[in-house]
Amino acid sequence: xxxxxxxTSPFVRKISVLLLEKGMxxxxxxxxxxxxxxxxxxxxxxxxxxxxxxxxxxxxxxSPVIASFLELTQPVPASIPSDPYAALQxxxxxxxxxGVMDAAILSFREQQRPAAHQLESELVRxxxxxxxxxxxxxxxxxxxxxxxxxxxxxxxxxxxxxxYLNFRRIAPGWxxxxxxxxxxxxxxxxxxxxxxxEPRVA
Ligand SMILES: N[C@@H](CCC(=O)N[C@@H](CS)C(=O)NCC(=O)O)C(=O)O
Numbered sequence: 301x302x303x304x305x306x307x308t309s310p311f312v313r314k315i316s317v318l319l320l321e322k323g324m325x326x327x328x329x330x331x332x333x334x335x336x337x338x339x340x341x342x343x344x345x346x347x348x349x350x351x352x353x354x355x356x357x358x359x360x361x362x363s364p365v366i367a368s369f370l371e372l373t374q375p376v377p378a379s380i381p382s383d384p385y386a387a388l389q390x391x392x393x394x395x396x397x398x399g400v401m402d403a404a405i406l407s408f409r410e411q412q413r414p415a416a417h418q419l420e421s422e423l424v425r426x427x428x429x430x431x432x433x434x435x436x437x438x439x440x441x442x443x444x445x446x447x448x449x450x451x452x453x454x455x456x457x458x459x460x461x462x463x464y465l466n467f468r469r470i471a472p473g474w475x476x477x478x479x480x481x482x483x484x485x486x487x488x489x490x491x492x493x494x495x496x497x498e499p500r501v502a
Pocket of ligand 1: 349
């Protein structure tokens with residue numbers, strides 16, 4: 301099994317953490333879609349990572365689909381509840397954390413443009429999505445939605461979203477007034493799976 305991605309992508313980290321938590325062996329293929337000579341589009345027409353290439357050659361994307369594929373392949377330890385309604389709730393929180401990642405990536409890319417071309421209105425729009433998303437995640441954490449003993453896909457996605465915000469210094473004051481999220485992230489970052497996948501520029 302091969303995981304295609306970059307060391308900075310929070311979505312790729314999400315799948316790396318999941319594979320490590322499930323104890324599944326994989327080869328990491330470092331390929332950023334932003335590089336001119338990237339081969340990512342050969343395995344995902346959308347030209348995005350992560351892509352998981354299974355042993356039978358099947359290419360799986362995007363990260364929620366890969367998570368479902370891994371759950372089918374290696375159901376223990378479970379990362380998606382078997383009860384359908386509980387699974388929906390977990391997937392909803394995963395979507396929320398994924399949405400924070402999307403907004404953070406868009407913010408980062410906007411900030412990479414020359415200052416004169418940056419759209420302040422776009423930065424504000426994405427920042428508001430991030431802050432509203434974090435408020436909802438803090439509330440979910442307060443209500444005990446996340447389990448730091450046996451990680452589900454939502455909990456993993458939250459850790460990866462927060463790790464990316466820290467890495468790119470997006471919404472740097474996010475921890476103020478979000479004590480439940482801070483506690484959750486502190487616990488997650490102590491795990492081997494998170495320590496081994498800290499974002500870095502290759
Ligand atoms: N919804 C996708 C998002 C993946 C995504 O946005 N990946 C970024 C890297 S962090 C990417 O490959 N971007 C390249 C592009 O947009 O062209 C998922 O969950 O896998």
